Amino acid sequence: MKILTSAQIHELDQYTIEHEPIRSVDLMERAAKAITKAITDKWSNMTPIVVFAGPGNNGGDALAVGRLLAEQNYKVSIYLFNTTGKLSDDCAVNRQRILDSRKLKDMFNEVIDEFDPPQLTAQTLVVDGLFGSGLSKPLAGGFASLVKYINQSPSYIVSIDLPSGLMTEDNTYNVRANIIKADTTLTLQQKKLAFLFPENQQFIGKLKILDIRLSEEGLKRIEPHFTMLEENDIRPRILHRNEYAHKGDMGHALVIAGSYGMAGAAILASKACLRSGAGKVTVHTPRRNNDIIQMSVPEAIVSLDRDDLYFNESVDTEDMDAVAIGPGIRQQENTAIAVITQIRRTQCPVVLDADALNVLANHRAWLQQLPKNIIMTPHPKEFDLLNGTTCSDSYERLSKARNMAEHLNAYIVLKGHYTALCLPNGQVIFNSTGNAGMATAGSGDVLTGIITALLARGYKHADACMVGMYLHGLAGDLAAKELGEESLTASDIVAFLPKAFKRLDD
Helix, strand or coil, X not given: CEECCHHHHHHHHHHHHHHCCCCHHHHHHHHHHHHHHHHHCCCCCCCCEEEEECCCHHHHHHHHHHHHHHHCCCCEEEEEECCCCCCCHHHHHHHHHHHCCHHHHCCEEEECCCCCCCCCCCCCEEEEECCCCCCCCCCCHHHHHHHHXXXXXXXXXXXXXXXXXXXXXXXXXXXXXXXXXXXXXXXXXXXXXXXXXXXXHHXXXXXXXXXXXXXXHHHHHCCCCEEECCHHHHHHXXXXXXCCCCHHHHCEEEEECCCCCCHHHHHHHHHHHHHCCCCEEEEEECHHHHHHHHHHCCCCEEEECCCCCCCCCCCCXXXXXXXXXXXXXXXXXXXXXXXXXXHHHCCCCEEEXXXXXXXXXXXXXXXXXXXXXXXXXXXXXXXXHHHCCCCCCHHHHHHHHHHHHHHHCCEEEECCCCCEEECCCCCEEECCCCCHHHCCCCHHHHHHHHHHHHHHHCCCHHHHHHHHHHHHHHXXXXXXXXXXXXXXXHHXXXXXXXXXXHHHHC
């Protein structure tokens, strides 16, 4: 699924208008009918409705929705905020359609100077059509006051396309107090980038995507910077094993993980690696972890470090097909030296996670020594440390991760509800699977093990990341469906990996 910027949304609208062909005001009417149906499917005409319309095309949508609701005998009050005297062409057309109707004129209020706000009760449905995807700066003045008035009311709020005040992509410097907090957002055609960031969920509420039949040909022509993985994207990437395959054909993965007291990280990563199809998995870990690894993961080969407590010496990787470094290794100075030494001497694909990333954050000059195509899997705090900055906004963090991926020629898997894969070419691919139950210790170690196994199996770097993060989330979704989100553990994600693979294979 393509995630379009505000400029690309406008481009797709224009392509539809020119090539369907359809007048822009008729396309607006089509959108208004889809929005009206979504409202009438949920609320009866006994519900009092207040529509707030702005001066642009989002306001035009709102005016058309108000008119269509009134025609279905809903009790509607429509407020058009025309404070500058400049309406978009289609908004002006819809204003005139209301004025031309004797029935609708009594419901219509045009705000030019003074605004006498209506009473908004718990029984009132508010339709927010003040501003949409064209907004480029924070709301201020009277519109900011109006947003606060709406948010403070007990009414149920439905926003058209985007909650007013929320910008389509970058809200780093937005004034969050001046954004509508919708209970439901009826967005047109596709998800917007801003919808994928956790700090914006308070404004979006329940999200419903309405198909307004924009040009499929126009959509194909647009090259997006952002896409969302879907199951049909993953199925063709799955490598199926030859029926005569033996373990040597399935790849040998090395997992450098664990310290004394954190053997669990090594167990989870290596189990996930085995469950994801690697023919052989070697776990390199401190000596004191020997017994617990041998008992917990009997299928794994154990390679013991010379140190009892920490990872302290690099390992020969000549016979390895992929290497993971980091889960639970901690950040001792000797460990840090062992990490960079291991990275330098490893010729096969490398995945860096957890403490390996924290080591690099403490020795940022070493970032320039990383080999091309290295894979890093930070969570937001780890990335901020790695980048040497504190990001207040997910879009800002994502932008910096994109820049780092391009600069280092690396693959950065930025973990979150919508995990984002930043490719060396600047593209970003969001994952669509996963749930809040996966916010649990060890979940990242499992992802590291999955990606490492896929690399060892022979997947290309981008495919290993995409298939890995999709499988990780899918296994979590299957586990949550059976066990519930509250009780989900990282071990459950590993346990449901076979079902996730089977679903993609069926």
